[in-house]
Amino acid sequence: MNKEVKFHPLNFLMIALGTAIYAFGFVNFNMVNHLAEGGVSGITLIFHALFKINPAYTQILLNVPLFILGVKIFGKRGMIYTIHGTVCLSIFIWLFQRMSMSIDLAHDTLIAALLAGIFAGIGGGIVFRFGGTTGGGDIIGRYFEQKKGFALGQTLFVFDILVLTLSLSYIDIQHMMYTVIASFVFSQVVAVVQNGGYTVRGMLIISSKYAAISQKITDEIGRGATYLKAEGVYSGQDTKVIYVVLSPIQVQAVKGILAEIDPDAFVSIINVHEVIGSGFTYTEDLNL
Numbered sequence: 278m279n280k281e282v283k284f285h286p287l288n289f290l291m292i293a294l295g296t297a298i299y300a301f302g303f304v305n306f307n308m309v310n311h312l313a314e315g316g317v318s319g320i321t322l323i324f325h326a327l328f329k330i331n332p333a334y335t336q337i338l339l340n341v342p343l344f345i346l347g348v349k350i351f352g353k354r355g356m357i358y359t360i361h362g363t364v365c366l367s368i369f370i371w372l373f374q375r376m377s378m379s380i381d382l383a384h385d386t387l388i389a390a391l392l393a394g395i396f397a398g399i400g401g402g403i404v405f406r407f408g409g410t411t412g413g414g415d416i417i418g419r420y421f422e423q424k425k426g427f428a429l430g431q432t433l434f435v436f437d438i439l440v441l442t443l444s445l446s447y448i449d450i451q452h453m454m455y456t457v458i459a460s461f462v463f464s465q466v467v468a469v470v471q472n473g474g475y476t477v478r479g480m481l482i483i484s485s486k487y488a489a490i491s492q493k494i495t496d497e498i499g500r501g502a503t504y505l506k507a508e509g510v511y512s513g514q515d516t517k518v519i520y521v522v523l524s525p526i527q528v529q530a531v532k533g534i535l536a537e538i539d540p541d542a543f544v545s546i547i548n549v550h551e552v553i554g555s556g557f558t559y560t561e562d563l564n565l
Contacts, residue, residue, distance in 0.1 A: 283354075284354065284357065287407070288358060288407045288408055288409070289358075289361055291403055291404075291406075291407040292358060292361055292362045292365065292403075292404050292407050292408075292409040293361070293362075293365045294403060295362070295399075295400045295401065295402070295403030295404035295407070295409075295411075296362055296365040296366040296369055296400060296404060296411055297365070297369045297400070298396055298399050298400030298403065299366060299369075299396065299397050299399075299400030299401055299404070299411060300366055300369030300370045300372075300373055300400070301369070301373055301396060301400075302392065302393050302395070302396025302397050302400065303318060303332075303370060303373075303393075303396075303397065304370060304373040304374055305373065305378060305380055306380075306389045306390075306392050306393035306396065306459075307322065307393050307459075308322070308325075308332075308374075309380075309389075310382075310386055310389040310390075310393075311448060311452055312386070312389060312390060312393055312448075312452060312455055312456045312459060313440075313441055313444035313447075313448050313452065313453060313456040314393075314397075314437075314440075314444075314456070314459075314460075315414060315433065315434075315436060315437020315438070315440050315441060315456075315460045315463075316413045316414025316433065316436055316437060316440060317336065317339050317340060317343075317412060317413025317414055318332070318336065318411075318413065318414075319437065319440035319441065319443075319444055320335070320339060320413075320440060320443070321335040321336050321339065322444070323440075323443060323444055323446060323447060326446075326447035326448075327446065327447060331371070331374070332370055333367045333368070333370040333371035333374070334367070336363065336366060336367045336370065336412070336413075337363065337364070337367050339413065340363050340412035340413055340416075343412060343413060343416045343417070344356065344359070344360065344412070344416075346416055346417075346420065347359050347410070347412075347416045354408070355408060355409075358407075358408050358409035358410070359409055359410045359412060359416065360412075361409060362404050362409040362410055362411045362412065363410075363411055363412035363413075366411045366412070386451075386452070386455050387455060387458070389455070390455040390456065390458045390459040390462075391458065391459070391462055393459040393462075393463075394458065394459035394460065394461065394462025394463040394466065395462060395463075395466055397459070397463045397466075397467075398462060398463040398464070398465065398466025398467040398469075398470060399466060399467075399470055401463065401467045401470075402466060402467040402468070402469065402470025402471045403470060405419075405467065405470075405471045406470065406471050414433055414436045414437070414440075417432070417436060418432040418433045418436065428468070430464035430465065430467055430468040431464065433463070433464055433467070434460060434461065434463075434464040437460040437463075437464075438457070438460070441453055441456055441457060441460070444456070477522060477523070477524060477548075477549040477551075477552055478522070478523050478524070478525060478528050478546055478547065478548065478549060479520065479521070479522050479523075479546070479547045479548075479549045480519070480520070480521050480522075480523060480528065480531060480544060480545070480546055480547075481505075481518055481519070481520055481544070481545040481546075481547070482518065482519040482520075482521070482531075482535070482542055482543070482544050483507070483516065483518050483519075483542065483543040483544075484519075484535075484538075484539045484541075484542035484543070485516070485539070486538050486539045486542075487504070487516070487517045487518075487519050489538050490519060490534060490535065490538050490539065490542070491504070491519050491521075493534050493538065494519075494521060494531060494534060497530070497534065498523075498527050498530055498531065498534075500521055500522070500523060500527065501521070502519050502520065502521040503519070503520045503521070504517040504518070504519065504520075505517065505518040505519075505520055506518075522549055522552055528546065532544075
């Protein structure tokens with residue numbers, strides 16, 4: 278029996294908002310200032326420069342083959358969101374080209390590149406956060422993220438570089454370098470927006486004084502901790518590893534506790550992309 282696939286209206290709305298922000302930057306900063314773009318959007322600019330084809334149209338045409346890959350990656354729900362995002366992007370690109378709007382940047386291409394990256398990153402991050410993509414390179418990026426474990430922003434950045442190399446067919450080296458800056462800004466901003474600005478850390482602490490350390494973490498910082506059973510490879514002795522999730526400020530406090538109780542404790546600090554479940558309120562733990 279097939280389960281009914283449910284769609285959330287808020288997701289459609291936010292994906293549309295994200296594509297609108299992306300398209301605004303694409304038209305008013307990339308196209309106006311003769312900056313290239315990464316991904317399929319960059320390929321549409323190549324067609325626009327060489328053959329005068331509107332990017333709004335090629336955006337749809339180039340994504341059709343990638344929709345097949347998207348079905349295998351995202352399933353029905355994800356594919357519907359992806360098609361929605363791609364169509365919305367093309368519509369907004371078409372609309373913004375017909376709006377009379379002039380943004381005075383004093384002919385500063387660097388500012389234009391930074392704004393292009395920021396708008397694309399915010400827009401793309403919103404789309405990703407609500408389960409969609411804008412097609413093209415986004416589908417490829419999500420594929421490597423889900424199947425290969427690569428960071429989304431890094432995958433998109435590499436793909437952008439490949440497209441930018443092809444963009445030398447219509448832009449000079451100077452404009453390409455500005456575009457690389459925009460692509461880098463995009464990769465950073467999209468990761469922040471997608472993860473909600475999360476900067477949570479996980480700490481793995483190995484110490485013979487684990488009981489005293491965990492008790493002090495609970496008493497002084499107010500964080501719960503978990504014991505993980507472990508065995509030393511060299512000693513062969515059973516021990517307990519403390520695992521605790523902390524804000525960056527609390528990480529420094531735990532380091533102070535370790536320096537006081539066991540300066541020789543072995544500590545591994547890892548990035549935590551998201552915390553789900555009771556017992557961790559992010560805004561409170563950041564003292565916001």
